[in-house]
Every structure is written in structure tokens, then in C-alpha cells.
Amino acid sequence: MDTLENLVQTYEKLEKNKEVILKYRSDYETSINECIRCHDLNSFEKKLNEFFDLDKQHDHSLITTELLRLDYIKDALLKEYSNGFNLFWEDTDNVKDLLKKYNKTIFMLRRLTFDLPDAYKRESFDHLIKMTPFILQTIYEDLTSPVFMKDYVFISLAMEHIKSKEYKYSVYYLRMVDHKNEEINKLISQLQSLTSSFGGENE
Numbered sequence: 001m002d003t004l005e006n007l008v009q010t011y012e013k014l015e016k017n018k019e020v021i022l023k024y025r026s027d028y029e030t031s032i033n034e035c036i037r038c039h040d041l042n043s044f045e046k047k048l049n050e051f052f053d054l055d056k057q058h059d060h061s062l063i064t065t066e067l068l069r070l071d072y073i074k075d076a077l078l079k080e081y082s083n084g085f086n087l088f089w090e091d092t093d094n095v096k097d098l099l100k101k102y103n104k105t106i107f108m109l110r111r112l113t114f115d116l117p118d119a120y121k122r123e124s125f126d127h128l129i130k131m132t133p134f135i136l137q138t139i140y141e142d143l144t145s146p147v148f149m150k151d152y153v154f155i156s157l158a159m160e161h162i163k164s165k166e167y168k169y170s171v172y173y174l175r176m177v178d179h180k181n182e183e184i185n186k187l188i189s190q191l192q193s194l195t196s197s198f199g200g201e202n203e
Contacts, residue, residue, distance in 0.1 A: 024054060024062055029095065032070065037093045041077055048074050065144050066099060073102055076138035083172075085132040105131055106145045112156070113149045129160050133172040151177045155184070167191045 028051045035044035048071050055062040073088065080087050092098040108124040128136065133154070140150050158173040171191045174184055 021058065021061055024051075024058075025064070025067075028054075029067075033095050036089060036095060036098055039087070039089060039093075041081060041087070045074055045078065066095070068144055069099060069102060069142065070095070072138050072142045072144075073098065073135070076132075076135045079134040080132050083134070085134065088132065088135045102135075102139075105135065106139055106142075106147060109136065109139060109147050109153060112153050113147070125157075125160055128157060129164075133157075133169060133176055137176050151179055162191070167195045171195065 028047060031047050032044065032051075035041075035047055048067075051062065051067065052071065077087050077089060088101070089098050092101055105127065108127045111120060111124045112128075136154070136157070139145055140147055154173045154177050158170040161167070161169040161173070171188055174180070174188045174191070177184060
């Protein structure tokens with residue numbers, strides 16, 4: 001009975017504050033959209049952090065799946081920036097396009113884990129090879145988008161980048177493999193030596 005009463009109270013509270021909640025969401029989505037348009041990572045981080053703080057004050061009634069995914073993307077962008085990679089959002093200029101690219105990347109990751117014709121897998125590789133290890137790691141951490149076979153996917157992508165002599169990508173993918181064996185650790189060391197010997201040309 002207490003559970004039912006709590007549920008009713010929660011519903012009544014949400015109904016009462018519906019207009020305020022929708023206004024908050026709308027205002028922040030407008031601000032976040034502008035950050036994406038300008039590719040202003042500092043402001044993007046600040047606005048999302050403000051929104052999630054506000055969400056806590058409102059008993060987590062403001063959050064949506066889209067805003068949660070934007071927060072995951074923010075974390076990946078910050079890692080890309082700090083590690084000298086091209087940023088995931090460079091070819092997008094609004095929330096809709098950014099989430100569309102993110103969702104497509106999730107779809108391409110999932111496709112690799114199914115027994116599909118080689119042509120479909122090649123299409124997935126062609127898309128994923130343009131992504132950074134950080135955005136793919138973020139997708140695996142994203143609770144809204146269950147994806148499987150991480151080690152298989154990351155080792156496969158590491159091998160693809162080795163073929164292109166993009167050793168920096170390969171090193172990061174192999175470092176992110178959860179169950180490393182002696183051979184993987186040895187390969188990481190060899191690839192790190194190669195990136196050093198080329199003076200960063202293939203990073």
C-alpha cells in the first residue's frame with residue numbers, strides 16, 4: 001500500500017511540475033544545441049553538468065534517454081580531445097545529427113556481432129574505422145545501448161588499423177580489451193615502439 005501511495009505522490013508531483021520540467025528541458029536542449037553548432041566543448045560540458053545537477057534537485061524527473069546519451073558522448077569527446085584525436089562531433093552541428101551518428105555507430109557495432117554476410121561486416125568496419133576508440137568504449141559503457149562481444153570487436157578494429165599503419169588507434173583499442181593475454185600485451189609493446197620510431201607520424 002505504501003508503494004502505491006508513493007507512486008501516486010510521485011505522479012502528482014510530476015504532473016504539478018510538468019510545465020516547469022518541460023521548460024527546463026527545452027531551455028537546456030536549446031543551449032546544448034548551440035554548443036554543438038559551435039563545437040564548443042567547454043560550454044557543452046558545462047551545460048550538461050548543470051542540467052544533471054538540476055535533475056538531481058528535481059528527483060531525476062528531467063532526464064531523458066537523449067540527454068543521457070549526450071552525457072556519454074560528452075565524456076568521449078573530452079577523452080578524444082585530451083588524447084589528440086579528431087572529435088566525434090566534427091561533422092555534426094546539432095543534437096539531432098549528433099545522436100543520429102551515435103545511433104548509427106551503435107547499429108554498426110551490433111552488426112559485427114551477428115553472423116551476417118561479409119559485405120555487411122565490411123560496411124560496418126568502414127564506418128567504425130573512422131571512429132575513435134573512446135567513442136566505442138563509451139557505447140559499451142552506455143546503459144541505454146547494450147552491445148556485446150567487446151574484446152572481439154576491439155581486437156578486430158585494432159587489426160584493421162594495423163593494416164592502415166594507424167598504430168596509435170591499435171594501441172588504444174588493445175589497451176581497452178578486457179581480457180588480455182600475453183600475445184596482446186606483447187603486441188601493444190611492439191606497436192608502441194613503432195609509433196615512437198616513426199616520431200608520431202602514424203599516430
